Amino acid sequence: MCTRETSPSFDKRSIKVCLACGTSDIKPGRRYCSKQCRQKLIWSLSLSKGLLQTLNTRYAVFSFTENFVTLDVMPSWSNIISRFIYRRKPGYAPAHALKELTLEAGKEWYKKRSRRISRSVASQSILEENVEYSLNPESIKPNTHRIPKLSADQKRGLKYLNINIKTLMFGDYVREIKKAYRGMAKVYHPDKGGDGDRFKEINRAHELMQQWIENPKFQLNNKLPGCWSYNGYTNRWSPPLWQ
Numbered sequence: 001m002c003t004r005e006t007s008p009s010f011d012k013r014s015i016k017v018c019l020a021c022g023t024s025d026i027k028p029g030r031r032y033c034s035k036q037c038r039q040k041l042i043w044s045l046s047l048s049k050g051l052l053q054t055l056n057t058r059y060a061v062f063s064f065t066e067n068f069v070t071l072d073v074m075p076s077w078s079n080i081i082s083r084f085i086y087r088r089k090p091g092y093a094p095a096h097a098l099k100e101l102t103l104e105a106g107k108e109w110y111k112k113r114s115r116r117i118s119r120s121v122a123s124q125s126i127l128e129e130n131v132e133y134s135l136n137p138e139s140i141k142p143n144t145h146r147i148p149k150l151s152a153d154q155k156r157g158l159k160y161l162n163i164n165i166k167t168l169m170f171g172d173y174v175r176e177i178k179k180a181y182r183g184m185a186k187v188y189h190p191d192k193g194g195d196g197d198r199f200k201e202i203n204r205a206h207e208l209m210q211q212w213i214e215n216p217k218f219q220l221n222n223k224l225p226g227c228w229s230y231n232g233y234t235n236r237w238s239p240p241l242w243q
């Protein structure tokens, strides 16, 4: 689910899945399969805050696949990420595995403390045991993702051209817009039996996107594509930027 490490090749198809459990059994326009599903994950994420604060976390990221949940932690004293992984129990939501992961790591920490080592040394030791040098520190930091800033008309234009907004973020958008325009114009050209009004809208959409290309505007976003992100300064979790 988490795409932050592979974002340049981010899958452009927009498959709607529940942000809390990943099921595609979800109503159109919704971000979660049910209220309970969302609540369970929010509860587990809140529980993890205790652990994250103990580990002196600057940034953390939570993601899950069909079989595992992953919690990546970057403490305030270093630029290296530690990765905690927990296997999901069949039939249980990622929230359950995150809770188990948090309790397990907490137990480890208390075990170290019981050997009369200080709180910070216990935290450091847990992080060191789980260090994952291959992870790019930039991938965990918020405010490193540029989101295209579009007017309402331009957003509508994207729909007429059948372009996903992610294309403007990761892809060669000049080429993609041209390609999409050509494709849609071909389908709706009145000479080829297409819808004249629709064809006009497509041309208008293309003009609007050309205007954006001339002066492309982006805004920074503190959410990460496809992952839940935690900021130690605010002690808050943010939902993924996209599903």
Ligand SMILES: [Zn+2]
Pocket (backbone or CB within 6 Å): 018, 019, 020, 021, 022, 023, 032, 033, 034, 037, 038
């Ligand atoms: Zn769900």
